[in-house]
Amino acid sequence: MSMKLLIVDDEYEILTWLEEMFRYDFDPPLEVCTASSAYEAINWLNRVNFDVVLTDIKMPSMDGLTLFQKIKANWPRCKTIFLTGYPNFEDVYQIIRHKDVRYILKSEDDEVIMKTVREALEEQQAEMEQEILRQKHNQDMDKVREWMRQDFLNNLLLGDYDTADPAALAQQAREAGVKTDLSSPFLLFAARIDPEHAGEARPEQEKALADMMNQSIRISLPAGIRAELCADAERWTAGFVQAETQPDADMNRIFALMKGAFEYAQSFFEKLSGRSFSAVVSSTSLNGRDAPAVFFRMKQILQGSLGREKAVVAHVEAMQIPEAKSGGMSMSRIQLLKNHLELRQREAFFSILDEVCAELLACAAPEDPRGLGLYYSTAVTLLQFIQDNRLEERLPPQTGLYKLTRMDAHRSWQEAARFLCDVSAAVFDVLDAPDSALSDRALKRVCDYIDQYPERDLSLTRLAEIGGFNASYLSRVFKQKYGMNVSDYVTQKRMRLAALLLETTGDRIQTIAEKTGYLSSQSFARAFKNYYAASAAEYREIHQKHS
Numbered sequence: 001m002s003m004k005l006l007i008v009d010d011e012y013e014i015l016t017w018l019e020e021m022f023r024y025d026f027d028p029p030l031e032v033c034t035a036s037s038a039y040e041a042i043n044w045l046n047r048v049n050f051d052v053v054l055t056d057i058k059m060p061s062m063d064g065l066t067l068f069q070k071i072k073a074n075w076p077r078c079k080t081i082f083l084t085g086y087p088n089f090e091d092v093y094q095i096i097r098h099k100d101v102r103y104i105l106k107s108e109d110d111e112v113i114m115k116t117v118r119e120a121l122e123e124q125q126a127e128m129e130q131e132i133l134r135q136k137h138n139q140d141m142d143k144v145r146e147w148m149r150q151d152f153l154n155n156l157l158l159g160d161y162d163t164a165d166p167a168a169l170a171q172q173a174r175e176a177g178v179k180t181d182l183s184s185p186f187l188l189f190a191a192r193i194d195p196e197h198a199g200e201a202r203p204e205q206e207k208a209l210a211d212m213m214n215q216s217i218r219i220s221l222p223a224g225i226r227a228e229l230c231a232d233a234e235r236w237t238a239g240f241v242q243a244e245t246q247p248d249a250d251m252n253r254i255f256a257l258m259k260g261a262f263e264y265a266q267s268f269f270e271k272l273s274g275r276s277f278s279a280v281v282s283s284t285s286l287n288g289r290d291a292p293a294v295f296f297r298m299k300q301i302l303q304g305s306l307g308r309e310k311a312v313v314a315h316v317e318a319m320q321i322p323e324a325k326s327g328g329m330s331m332s333r334i335q336l337l338k339n340h341l342e343l344r345q346r347e348a349f350f351s352i353l354d355e356v357c358a359e360l361l362a363c364a365a366p367e368d369p370r371g372l373g374l375y376y377s378t379a380v381t382l383l384q385f386i387q388d389n390r391l392e393e394r395l396p397p398q399t400g401l402y403k404l405t406r407m408d409a410h411r412s413w414q415e416a417a418r419f420l421c422d423v424s425a426a427v428f429d430v431l432d433a434p435d436s437a438l439s440d441r442a443l444k445r446v447c448d449y450i451d452q453y454p455e456r457d458l459s460l461t462r463l464a465e466i467g468g469f470n471a472s473y474l475s476r477v478f479k480q481k482y483g484m485n486v487s488d489y490v491t492q493k494r495m496r497l498a499a500l501l502l503e504t505t506g507d508r509i510q511t512i513a514e515k516t517g518y519l520s521s522q523s524f525a526r527a528f529k530n531y532y533a534a535s536a537a538e539y540r541e542i543h544q545k546h547s
Contacts, residue, residue, distance in 0.1 A: 002460065002475065003121055004031045004048060008041045008055035008067065009083070014106065016519050018054065018083075018113075024526070026114055031460050031471070038062035038070075045074050046253055048461050049260035052120045054113075057084045068101065074222050074257060077127065077264075079120035083113070132272055135215055145177045152176035153230035157238055159292035159414050169288045180228040180240040185285035187241040187255060189262075190298035191217065194276045194310040195429045213237060213269050213277050220265035222257055238295055255283040262313045263470050276311040278302060283317055293361075296418060300357065303425035304350025309439060309477075313470040334377045341385045346428045353378070353424055357417035372407060375416055379404035382423055394430045399423060439477045442467040446474065446486075450493050455517045458490045495531040498524070502540040509536050 005022055009015045015034055023032045033048065035041035038059055044050070053071055057064035068080050081102045104116050152173060155161060163169055170183040180186055193209050214229045214237055221227050221241075228240040241258055243249035262279055270276055280298040298316055306312060333352050340349035356378055363371035383404045386392060392401065403409040403419055410416040446467045450458055463486060464471040478486050494516040501512045513524035528536045 002029065002031050002472070003052075004033070004050045004461070005117065006033050006035065006041060006044055006048075006050045006053045006055075008035045008038065008053065008059075008064070010036055010056065010059045012036065014056075016523065019519065020523050020526070021110055021114065022117070025110070026117070033459055033461065038064070038067040041067060042070055045071060047256045047260065047465075049075050049264055050078050051124055052079045052081060052117055054081045054083055054117060057082050073224065075260075076223055077124060079124055081116055081120060128268065128271070131219065132268070135219070135272075149177040150230050152178055153228065153238070153240075156288060157230075157292055157295045158418075159412060161288070163287075163289040166288060178228060179226060180242055182288045184242065185251065185287065187251060187258065187282050187284075188286055188291060188294050188298070189239045189241065189258070189279055189281040190295055190302060191237045191239070191277055191279040192302050194278055196275065209273055209275060210237060212273050213265075216265040216269040216272060217262070220261040220268060222261060225254060225257060225261075236299070238298075240291075251285050252283065255281065259313055259315075259470065263472055266311050266313075266470075266472065270311075278306060278309060278312045278314075280306075280314045280316045283315065292414060296357075296361075296414060299418065300350065300354055300421055303421050304347060304354060309473075311470075311476070312473045315468060318468050334381055337378065337381050338385070341381070341427075344428075344431050349424065349428070350421075353421065357421065360413045360417045360420075363413045366413075368413075371413060375407055375420070376405075378420055382420070382427065386427065391427060391430055395426050399426050440481070442469055442474070443478060443481055446478070447489075450490055454490075454494050454497055455515050458517060460486055491527065491531065494518075495528060498528060498536070499532070499539065502536060503543045512536070 007015060007018045007022070009018065015036060019032055019034050022030055033044055033050075035044055038055075038061065041053070041055070045053075053067075055064045055067060059067075064082055068082075071078050071080055079102075081104065083104055083106055085106045102116055102120060104113060156163075156173075161169060161172065166183045170181060173180065173182045191213065193206070193213055210231050214231070217229065217237070217239065218227060224244050226242050226244050230238050241254060243254060258281055262281070266277060280301050282294060282298075286294060294316065301314065301316065306314060333355065336352050337349060337356075340346075340352065356374060359374060360371055383401065386395070386401065395401070399422070400409075400419070401423070404423065407416060410419060446463050449463065449466045456462075460471045460475060464474045467474050475486055478484075478489070482489060484492075498512055498516045501507055501515065505512075507515070509524070510521045513521045516524065518524035518527065525536060528534075528539070532539055534542070
């Protein structure tokens with residue numbers, strides 16, 4: 001995951017100078033974002049987990065010291081570097097009281113400023129390593145209390161509790177040791193360890209990995225946000241998220257902070273275990289009654305649409321899951337399930353299975369004939385494919401294939417639908433047939449946006465929002481598909497547009513710089529010469545002569 005730097009200064013020339021220095025001259029490469037005021041910086045900080053903030057102290061409306069408090073409230077691990085034009089003893093006294101803060105003058109050489117940022121980044125990496133060591137030596141917990149808590153939350157997600165009385169449900173939760181206030185709104189997420197070689201890891205290894213993933217998530221959430229985690233089964237975890245002390249907290253802000261925290265957690269987990277995990281998060285306030293259906297949808301997304309994708313964070317409200325269709329569903333869908341199984345088409349298979357599950361969830365009676373017929377038709381399709389391809393020995397032992405012919409082994413239609421999804425996911429994991437259709441669509445949205453709006457903010461963070469995934473995932477799949485970094489692609493598109501404007505218009509260089517998204521004509525000139533080995537004026541003159 002690339003490191004992120006936010007530069008804050010109300011003087012345009014200084015902001016441009018610093019941005020160009022860190023964007024073009026700094027090693028290792030950084031994702032650089034800028035803000036011309038403290039309020040603009042706060043907008044960034046409400047969406048992005050920055051590693052370092054380089055900020056002026058004296059700014060109108062809000063000074064750097066007040067901004068520092070906002071930074072620590074959102075991202076306590078973020079390092080802050082104050083950059084000022086003149087020394088002030090009172091400011092220095094305020095700053096040196098905090099261990100995560102540095103103070104340098106704008107009159108310092110570029111190398112001194114870059115060295116200070118580099119040291120801050122190295123310090124943060126060292127702290128991550130220390131945190132890993134501390135976590136490895138801090139695994140004790142109250143096992144009985146934890147079992148009661150896990151059992152309650154798992155049964156809640158299975159729909160086994162009466163949720164008609166929120167107050168009674170909240171009381172049961174407190175008695176089980178659950179800290180989430182189920183009488184107040186919360187957000188939900190589902191996470192799963194990304195599969196590597198299906199069926200290879202032993203149960204105790206899966207349990208250890210799940211514990212490490214959960215711990216990575218817990219320590220990554222910023223102060224003021226509480227997450228109640230429970231393991232659904234092996235590689236799966238669900239999480240209930242609330243503000244610590246604010247029942248009327250802004251859920252949009254919590255959702256944005258939660259997405260940023262997951263990127264840090266993914267990086268932490270990868271360093272800790274060498275593996276990756278993916279998650280689906282909700283942005284809509286939920287209650288105890290909503291939780292089972294939303295969690296079921298999240299698992300459908302991770303098992304189907306995301307399939308074999310790795311280290312991705314997706315937004316559940318942005319993913320399309322079919323609703324139950326009135327009048328029933330044609331049994332010809334079963335034939336489509338067979339076809340998609342034979343062709344190893346994971347996403348297409350789960351698209352049909354989602355419709356099957358939606359209709360099962362619409363069944364009211366336990367002995368609903370339509371539901372039973374649909375369940376057994378789907379189950380037999382799976383069982384026949386497993387037997388024909390001799391997959392029984394390769395599936396994890398906890399799959400429970402006997403339940404395919406035992407509807408009475410399920411306590412509800414929801415549990416039956418969940419089981420069909422779990423078995424299907426296990427089968428496709430064994431087949432090891434990744435489907436890149438979802439990431440292809442996300443990449444197309446990103447490329448279309450770059451083509452259509454070259455003058456806008458095309459930072460990796462912004463483009464990740466357009467694609468609907470986290471920045472590190474977008475960076476990885478983009479390079480896998482196109483063989484270049486996102487920043488290189490953006491530069492290529494902007495330079496080709498600049499060349500076209502130089503050839504076909506009489507626009508001033510400053511105007512072309514603005515149309516291609518550069519902060520100044522100087523930064524545009526530098527980028528153009530690096531790309532074409534000629535200045536913009538030389539390029540225009542050469543083309544005019546040829547014309």
